[in-house]
Amino acid sequence: MNSPLPAPGAGLGHYISTAPFDPLSVEAMTEEQSQVYQASQLKLMWWKFKRHRVAVASGIFLAALYLMILVCEILAPYNLHTRNMDFIYSPPQRVHFFSDGQFIGPFVYGRQMTLDMDTLKRNYSDDRSQVQPIRFFCRGDSYKFWGLVESNIHLACPAENGQLFLLGTDRLGRDVLSRIIYGARISLTIGLVGIAFSFVLGIIIGGLAGYHGGVFDLIVQRVIEVLQSIPSIPLWMALAAIMPVTWSPILIYFGITLILGLLDWTGLARAVRSKLLALREEDYVLAAQLMGAKSSRIIGRHLIPGFMSHLIATATIAIPGMILGETALSFLGLGLRPPITSWGILLTEARGVSVIAFYPWLLFPMIPVILVILAFNFLGDGLRDAADPYR
Template sequence: MLFGKKKEKEQRSVLEEEQMQSPFRTIIKNLLENKLAMGGLIVFVSIFAMCFILPIWFHQDLNYQDPTQKNIAPGFSFLSVPSDLKDNAEVIEFGPTYGVGVDKDGYVYEWGQLTKNLKKIPADMGKVVDIAVGQDHVLAINDKGTLYTWGFNRMGLNVIPPELKGKKIADIEAGYQVSVVVTEDGKVVSWGNTSAVDISTANVKDEKVKEVKANIQTAIALTKDGKVISLAKKETALDNVPEEIQGKVEKIALTDKAAAAVLKDGTVKVWGNNHNHIFSVPEEVQGKAVDISGGRNHLVVVTEDGNAVAWGGNENNQAKVPAKATNIAKLASGYYQNCIIKEDGSVVTWGLKGYLLGTDNLGRNVFYRILKGGQMTMTVGFIAVIIQFAIGILVGGISGYYGGTVDILLMRLAEVVGSLPFIPLALILSALIGNKVSDVGRIIMIMLILGFLGWTGIAGLVRAQVLAERNKEFVVAAKALGVKEKNIIFRHIVPNVMTIIIVQATISFATCMLTESGLSFLGFGVAEPIPSWGNMLNNCRSSEVISQYWWRWVFLSVVLGLCTVSINLFGDGLRRAVDPKANER
């Protein structure tokens, strides 16, 4: 008997095998055979997983803005020190997106994302011995103390002040949009955009200055007798220099909101604002520090044994010192980058390498905002679809089952709702509401509008399916058994048409995503700083962005296009799997 059954099974035709399968297994089989549908599913699931999983590890404050990082093109070149400089470096400094170095022969190198003006290195500088790097300009001095400058000529940055002509320069510093130099006789001269950066040399006019440090807001000076003096015209937290350190300071450093000093006994003192726990100086550096440098929100110290210790902000690994950073001869920190030159002239760098998909006009990471924007757009679309289908199934089920007057009234209601001009109505609501609701309230309102105005097509589909099912034998049997009508509709009929409803849901989901993006693009929708794919595209409407900052809209458009097309491909494949005869029509 067993062998007979086995032989009988082997003789079954493919058609007979399919007839014995459950409808669900048949649908799955048909769907798996559709390569386009499965490809669409894989693409969508990949995008969905990236948007909802990657931000767990790759986090950034949605309110974050950084003018020094705005409109940076994709790439990872910030730390790409030229090979000719890696083992022959004398000085290296970092700007926000680029680096400049000098080898032991006084030759200047540049790397990273450079503007046209930054590439115009003066040819007649001689042997360069020191450099300073600002936002988009560079200062350099040669072995004779002569000063040179190049880069963006904002507010006359490339024009050396007349009072410096013929004077030897002892120290140079390039701030956010300013230049500050110290002459050989200890005088300080500054120039550039002094309206954006609060600097006044009047505070040190009677002092002999040794060196200066500048950040994006102001500067401080270290005198030859070991005192620290703020160069700010307005009172700031940096003015509160601890009295006990005056006259004992050897080195100084600045972050955006704090200042630090290395004293003669090797201890480190920090004052100003305690951002990123910058006051929490590691115990292992106290009494051993010999040099210090600062980035925007972190500090790095070199100890007497030649090792580096960093603390503060670490969002770009700028406070994570690599193990090979030993035997340090010189130290430099940029905005989010660090560099040490070892005693043998070799270079070790760490920190921000660049951005995978670039940054936007506020210095925000485009890749991260695409992920977070995808979360928002998909969430809005998903909840809107749930609302649409809840209303559509309810209205369509009742209308199709009862027919008659109920059917006429409900379908006329659907026609009225369906005839409302969706986009103009949304824009009118936006104008009326304005800023009267919170960001969360605005998002909820978008979901409700998409849901309450988009159910009519689903109601019509469900009605048609219920009309086809309501006179079948299982419905008649349920009526004969006294089953309540609401149970017949929602427990017997609707489950039998659920496959068609699921197919429609996938297509409606893509439509809701596109609609949300369109609303946000037009200004009604998810508001900044919360990202959505729509409001991100809204920020790319200008011809300048389209032509010069292509990465801000190209990658986003590709992701949005892939997401909607993949959903539609899967939905179409699911429809064909549910109704194979559709291929013949």
């Protein structure tokens, strides 16, 4: 006996989660029920994904970050290499709006520095006689936009002859906030480029192993088991250490990306193999074989698109591992090297216990790393749930 249709007043979310509709009762459906019944798989995935509010918020947050890296020169208050030698290890400045009960707008107070002769620590205090309004859409340090176009336009700038260190400065007087913004371009893109390598390798190797099986499948499985049994960090360190020191920063960047991609394809390959082992027995695969279709066409045009949504969700969850890998290698001094700046390189400034005790704001680059990793994990969970036809 067919189960009754949901009430006409029910929302779309109720229809998505219920059993499939009876085709014989299409005429009795309401407009909303008909939309759900006739919706494509992609649209159903989108409806289910929108119900995962944390995943949606994570996706918006990551999209904003990736848009930010396109204009990081404009968003950063200072140039990447600008040094303020009079304000070495300056703590973060607070933004104020009122001075002596009068509204001025966003501003910071000037800084006075004294040196503690016992600990040699620089102590900074606010000089309330120096009110320095923050300028917006202003001219400041010059830079080359994407290394091509000369410009000096910034979203926010310090006052004339003033300072603006919202997250403090490092041992060379460089603004930490500006360096975090510039470092996002490297740390965020290295995960995307790395996953592109592993995505191609995982689909090709896992697809061939799952479709053909036999000796090739056996060899692939043993290779995957060996690679997955080796601790990741020591293996990354060993491969990164063999890169010549004479390589340019760009070559080091692509070398680290290639290493991360070559070592992260195993999980994706296993997922592809397991899916193809099940799908290769379907009738449409046999029909394609009888029509003379090649293995590459059957895998690429018929099998892979059938579970591409699962692959995208798997790749989304794999990106945080690559970002953490680059951060760990750079923190240990075996990854990217200056003048390239990433969040891992910025964290090398806080390797000493005394530095952390005296200048804790040097740990601020750790905050975007944590937020990005959490956002990718939440986004991956939402995509995986939306792509799962059994949920």
